[in-house]
Amino acid sequence: MATIPKLAPCPGCGETDGLDVYKYESGWRYVECDLCWYHGPGEGSIREAVKSxxxxxxxxxxxxxxxxxxxxxxVRHTQPRVRRAS
Ligand SMILES: [Zn+2]
Known part of the structure; x- marks a missing residue:
């Protein structure tokens, strides 16, 4: 199995915690951020989605x-999302 590259930090919020690879119903894969709803480019495989x-x-x-x-x-004009206390 090909190794999946490490995800670069989200370009929207700079976090890596909220990032994961999801799948459209059509089968295309994409990186999405759960913290700021950034969507990465759609690709045919998890590996390509992470690479793009x-x-x-x-x-x-x-x-x-x-x-x-x-x-x-x-200078970012939006407020950073408040993180849950752990
Ligand atoms: Zn984000």
Whole structure:
């Protein structure tokens, strides 16, 4: 069995806790975040869904870094979700 790559942190909330790979009724797989409802790209396999998600996160990181270099750091305007006390 092919190993599944580790999931990169959610591009929406930065967490890894809420991430999991789900399956559409059509059979397509995608990464979803339970904390902020981010949806990753749909792919034909769990491995591809994780890979596409990780590629997207890496691509966003590069683009955010380029924008931050030009305009200064990105400031998020939404409130972070309150985490349950454990
Ligand atoms: Zn998230």
């Amino acid at each position: 998600h990780n590629d997207r996160v890496a691509d966003l990181a590069v683009r955010r870094a380029a924008l931050a270099a030009e305009y200064g750091p990105f």
